[in-house]
Amino acid sequence: MYVVDEKDKEYRYGDHGPKYLMQGPRSSFGICQLRPGEIYAPHEHHIMEENFYVLKGTLQVEIDGVVTMVEEGQMFHVEPGEFHKCSNPTNDYIQYIITCAPFAPNDKYMEKHEIQEQ
Numbered sequence: 001m002y003v004v005d006e007k008d009k010e011y012r013y014g015d016h017g018p019k020y021l022m023q024g025p026r027s028s029f030g031i032c033q034l035r036p037g038e039i040y041a042p043h044e045h046h047i048m049e050e051n052f053y054v055l056k057g058t059l060q061v062e063i064d065g066v067v068t069m070v071e072e073g074q075m076f077h078v079e080p081g082e083f084h085k086c087s088n089p090t091n092d093y094i095q096y097i098i099t100c101a102p103f104a105p106n107d108k109y110m111e112k113h114e115i116q117e118q
Contacts (some may be wrong), residue, residue: 004021004022006019006021006031009021011033015033015035016033016034016035016038016093017032017033017040018030018031018032018098019031019032019033023103023105024103024105025103026101026102026103027099027100027101027102027103028098028099028100028101028103029097029098029099030097030098030099031055031095031096031097031098032086032095032096032097032098033093033094033095034059034086034087034088034093034094034095035088035093036088036090036091036092036093037088037089038087038088039085039086039087039088040085040086040087041085041110042062042083042084042085042110043083043084043085043108043109043110044080044081044082044083044084044108044109044112044113045078045080045081045100045104045107045108045109046080046081046107046109046113047080047102047104047107048080048100048101048102048103048104048107049077049078049079049080049100049101050077050078050084050098050099050100051075051076051077051078051097051098051099051100052070052075052076052077052078052086052096052097052098053074053075053096053097054070054071054072054073054074054075054094054095054096055072055095055096055097056072056092056093056094056095056096057072057088057090057092057093057094057095058070058071058072058089058090058094059071059086059087059088059094059096060086060087060088060089061076061084061085061086061087062084062085062087063076063078063082063083063084064082064083064084083112
């Protein structure tokens with residue numbers, strides 16, 4: 001067992017972006033903060049599935065072209081192969097938790113690809 005204090009970690013871009021408290025070996029756990037109007041780059045994963053839980057605000061999520069508003073206290077799940085992006089259409093910061101499993105550090109693709117069944 002180990003304990004990580006969020007205060008000891010930094011957001012990737014100063015006051016926004018992801019802040020990972022754990023990455024691997026089998027899963028990852030992080031907090032992401034989006035500034036007003038910010039869009040987190042659309043992408044997909046071929047191996048990892050992701051879960052998101054909104055801590056603060058209302059997050060706009062687009063998965064394979066379908067837009068959904070996810071509110072504080074709600075979570076959503078993204079399967080491997082689902083092209084997705086998160087954005088903040090509000091005037092306030094949004095904060096949400098991200099978990100990924102299985103952890104695969106190079107499993108991020110910025111363009112939609114057909115995934116072949118194994």
